Structures are given as structure tokens and as C-alpha cells.
């Protein structure tokens with residue numbers, strides 16, 4: 021006989037099997053609610069904090085989902101610094117390696133042209149942006165530097181370019197400490213033209229700066245050049261080269277003529293390929309002269325396979341400079357140039 025409660029009413033607690041069932045239903049309901057909320061948050065909110073809390077349109081949800089797949093990151097936290105130059109996309113084969121060759125300078129020498137031309141070679145993979153590791157970002161460590169690099173196969177060479185390395189005192193030692201076998205490429209150009217190019221670039225960003233003449237001299241009538249002005253200092257190639265020669269033999273440094281790079285890109289790139297120990301694949305066939313640009317351009321770029329000239333910041337019309345100032349600067353640079361030719365055993369004919 022079933023026992024009744026003392027009051028005579030049905031027992032206050034339900035029998036055990038139905039209690040378990042109710043519990044399970046509740047847990048399942050809570051779980052499905054949490055899942056829906058999680059999916060909603062991931063698709064609509066994580067990608068953009070400003071996203072409205074309304075339902076996501078399907079296209080937007082799909083785009084957000086795609087973005088999430090490409091750039092996994094935690095909600096509410098700042099994204100990690102994107103590896104410069106590496107586009108998101110399907111994983112490429114190979115390994116991220118530290119560069120075996122670096123275009124270390126010089127600013128406005130033609131470094132972008134060398135990088136864009138050499139990366140057409142199937143045995144070369146280049147970092148598109150300037151990582152500035154050995155000057156500004158050294159504190160981030162070699163693993164950070166490596167993470168920026170494109171993936172390479174065993175047979176391929178990783179290359180990067182940062183023109184400011186050439187005038188960075190610590191750069192030779194730091195590169196040597198990374199690998200004493202690093203091959204160095206320096207694109208040099210008539211230091212007077214280089215200075216004007218440098219100034220033209222700065223002026224395009226800061227139109228209020230003093231005149232070129234004003235910045236060049238400490239005392240114009242005495243012909244005293246201001247060697248503390250970067251645009252002037254960078255062109256004293258012989259001085260900067262000494263720091264590199266304390267760590268690297270001359271045979272490990274290749275000098276590209278910025279002038280010949282324009283008149284004979286295939287010839288200069290042929291020598292770069294020899295220096296890197298790779299087959300001469302980049303030849304005359306890779307270039308055409310673009311009359312509008314006024315420079316040689318690639319018939320097929322590495323990225324798109326389409327004809328490509330360098331951007332607007334390459335090949336600007338230079339600021340007109342008083343010919344007398346140019347003459348004074350030629351005189352100033354002459355001894356440095358001569359010393360430089362003697363040291364590298366190459367005459368760049370900047371007279």
C-alpha cells in the first residue's frame with residue numbers, strides 16, 4: 021500500500037524518474053541557449069565591436085565567419101600585430117626562415133626596385149614591407165622577426181629590405197649576431213641626387229619644411245655643409261661602410277649602382293643573382309621601358325603576373341635646386357666618393 025503524507029495530500033516531491041527527465045530537459049535547454057548566444061556573438065560581435073545587436077544579415081554573417089576563420093582571435097582583446105607583408109589566405113608550403121640576404125640600403129637608392137625585381141625569381145621569397153628590425157624593432161626579438169617572413173622551401177632564399185640599416189650603427193653587429201653568413205646588398209646612387217630625392221620625399225609629406233639650401237648648409241658662404249642633416253649624412257657612404265666592414269668581409273656585400281639599375285636593370289639584376297648564387301633567370305625579357313613612368317617596369321610582377329611599375333613615390337619629379345648648391349655639394353662629397361670607390365673597388369662615376 022502506498023504511503024501517504026501525514027496531511028493526507030499527494031507527496032510534495034515528484035517520483036525520481038520524472039525529476040531526472042525534467043532536469044535533463046532543463047540542462048539541454050540551457051545548453052542550446054548558450055550555444056545560440058555563442059554563435060551569435062562570434063558571428064556578429066567579435067569582428068566589429070560597433071556591430072549593432074540586431075540579427076546579422078546572412079551575407080554579413082558569412083563574411084564575418086570567413087574573417088574569423090582567417091584571423092582567429094579572442095573577443096575583447098586587441099588583435100596581435102599582423103605579420104607585415106603576409107596576406108591572409110590558404111597556408112603556403114614551406115617554413116618561415118630568417119633572411120639569408122638583406123637589402124640594407126641606401127634610402128632613395130633604388131632599394132624597392134631591387135626587391136621587386138629579385139622577388140620575381142622562383143628561388144627568392146621576399147618580405148614586401150620594411151620590418152625595421154635591426155633599427156627600430158630589435159627589442160621584439162628574432163622570433164618576432166622570423167614570424168614576419170614569407171614561407172620558403174629549402175631551395176629558396178628569404179630576402180628583406182630596410183634601407184635605414186645602412187646608417188644604423190648597431191645594424192652590422194646585430195645582423196652578424198643573427199648570422200655571420202648574411203648576404204648584404206647596398207643600392208648606391210649619386211649622393212647629391214639621393215639627397216635631393218630624400219628632400220623631395222620629405223617635402224611631399226611636410227610642405228612647411230625649410231628650403232633644401234637652408235637645410236644643407238651650416239654656413240653657406242663658407243661652404244660649411246651640415247653633416248648632421250640626415251639627407252646629407254646618408255650619402256657619406258665611405259663613413260657608414262666602415263661599420264659594416266668591421267663585421268663583414270667585402271665579398272659578402274654587393275653594391276648595386278642605382279643609376280645602372282634604371283638604364284640597364286637586367287644587367288644589374290644579373291649581378292645580384294650571381295651574388296646570391298642563383299641562376300640568372302631575371303633577364304632583359306622581364307623588363308620594358310614605360311614611357312609614362314620614365315622608368316623600367318616589370319612585364320610580370322611576382323604578385324599578380326601582370327605588368328607593373330613601381331608606385332607614385334618612386335620617380336617623383338625632384339625639387340629644382342640652385343646649380344651652385346649642387347656644385348658645392350659635389351665638392352663636399354668628392355672625397356667621400358673617392359674613398360668609397362677605393363674601398364669597394366668599383367667606380368660609380370658620380371663626378
Ligand SMILES: Nc1ncnc2c1ncn2[C@@H]1O[C@H](COP(=O)(O)OS(=O)(=O)O)[C@@H](OP(=O)(O)O)[C@H]1O
Nearest residue numbers: 127128129130131132133217315316330334335336
Ligand atoms: N624601375 C624603377 N622605377 C621607379 N623608380 C626606380 C626604378 N629604379 C630605380 N628607381 C629609383 O628608386 C628611387 C627610390 O629609391 P628607394 O626605393 O630606395 O626609396 S626608399 O628608400 O625605399 O623610399 C627613385 O628615386 P626618385 O626618382 O628620386 O623618386 C627612383 O629613381
